[in-house]
Amino acid sequence: MFQNLDIFKMASGMARHAISRQEVVAKNIANADTPEYRAKDIASFEDTYRADTSNTSLRATRAGHVLESQQNTSDYRLIDTPGASSPNGNTVSLEGEMMKSAQVRHEHDMALAVYKSSMNILRTSLGRK
Template identity: 60%
Template sequence: MDILAMARGLAAHSEARQNAIAQNVANADTPNYRARDVASFQETFQATNHTQLRATRAGHLQATGSTAVSPRIIDEPGPSTPNGNTVSLETEMLKSADVKSAHDRALAVYRSSMNILRTTIGR
């Protein structure tokens, strides 16, 4: 079931990144606003995913069993406009397309895994 946790993590990462992009676009004319982005999924998932044994019930192995992904927001370097703003609408549109692709990938993995599980149980 690790593949489902990874798909869930990728979808959550895509959501957080899309929110950061939306904030950047909304503040494109705000003086001294610094464009922000989310750390890469690989970096975020590796930092929060522990491959040691996981608990199946409370008190089992004294582990939490959590695989939640909490993306961290980072300042994005780049040239600024005369008012100090670093948002580039073209860059934000390209990032938005990448986010949509990642989210679609997460849904495809989830859908495929569910189909395999349904086939396994004979439905």
Template identity: 55%
Template sequence: MFDKLEIFRMAQGLAVHAGTRQAVIARNVANADTPGYRAQDIADFADTYRKTGDDMRLRTTRAGHLPDAETGLRAAAIREDDVPSEPNGNSVSLEEEMLKAAETKSKHDLAIAVYRSSLGILRTSLGRAR
């Protein structure tokens, strides 16, 4: 029943996205000295997450009320960064990867905070203590 609440699905999606991006960043750092390795990244969460299912679509009250919106969860495909490479063909910048890792950690922390807050609100509404 509660697994269909959009806020929980979104928090889970953000946490999974952050974990996937952190794995890509770790692979980049591990290959920082590999000749010819191209740095990779995945698309932003906002670009990949779209509401799915009939129950999540906006409902119209009359024809032409709302324009059709694109729905669906797009895959977070790995893409190569457009960064100039070193003479050996490697395009990994450790400074950039550290910035991406810090940003990704904050997104994961946000997902956990949203989940905890929503769970607390749900428990309060059901009359249960935290």
């Protein structure tokens, strides 16, 4: 009954997305002085989640029903971020990357809050505290 709770899958996906986006932000900051480096970002979790759930032609009802390669959610699409370039052709804005980093932290905290809240609801429904 409690094996496939979608809320936990969604919270896990939100956390993985935040981690992946933080990695991209860190790479952008690390390459802030690299000539011709183009700043990158990852599509929002909402867009990624909708794209994953829009393909409802196959649905796994038990383990092994759908091949694992078809359920790969860890690959996020990198996008170039628009912005003015410096004289050496670099498009990284440190202020913008720091703002993205704060936003990513908020997204990760939200994923943890969803997970904790769901765990509390599940424990309460089972009569445990």
